[in-house]
Amino acid sequence: WSLQEMAAYKMFLRYGTCIKIVGDIPRDAKHYMINLGEDEFNIALHFNPRFNYQNNIKKIICNSKSDGIWGKELKENDFPFVPGTTAEVRPQNQTNGFKVRLPDGFEFTFPNRLKLQTLNYLEIGHDILVRSVTFK
Template identity: 30%
Template sequence: MLYLSITHPSLRLTAPALKKLQTHCDFLLKSSTFIFPQAPQRKVTMSGVIVQNMSFKPGQTLTVTGVPNPDSTNFAINIGNSPEELALHLNPRFSAHGDNHTVVCNSYQGGSWCQEHRPDGFPFNQGEEFKIWITFTHDEFKITLPDNSEIHFPNRPGAEKYNYMLFEGGVRIHSIEIK
């Protein structure tokens, strides 16, 4: 039996479980270390987790659980239809891009970043587990942060569904769930 051990997102899948998961959505794992017991010398490291063709529609909530690395400068949760069209870029920054302890929300359209939204508060700690809930409505993303504070970010592209997610940066993603 082949095990795929993904140390970055803290996931462990057997080959049959991976095949079953792929029948429901397409995904590409980057920023992870793949270890194959049959050939322990083979180790591949990449840089993010991409989930594709797993629709996120109005009325649904995406729940993300993870732990920022102890030395994390920032991480990001991106939702859109492609890397070129991101409806939501949620970027908690411990110390990155000239910001300290700042949450930045934005969207990326037509090859350019749009107007940033910087809410007050920063309920994240390096090395401590967090849970974020992102509820999608036709008009906005309601983001509930670990301290239960809320961010309301507009659905700028106005799409009825999104099927591309990218989780990247200094974070170990433990679970991703859409209900």
């Protein structure tokens, strides 16, 4: 696997834009992350599926970062990710927060603590090989 982090700036994604991220998860994956926000210091959604990382086994950790300071973590127990497979995640910034659709169809909402109406920053990294990122 040749895994590398990717980041995109100046995205100007408004409320309602759905981002579809498809990637391959290596067999020995520990965790991967998707960050959405203003920049690397102001992240409205930190989405971090953890296979076995920092004492979390098969948990999704979500958080936000404001001026470089992390907020309170929220844990989601639905974990449809399987090492050695391809996964699809669909985060969408809505007025009441981020609706996140998982590969098994389960959806949850994470609050938009930073109250960002426009997302300018997307980062994907760690144990995932990104196949595609599309916007709708």
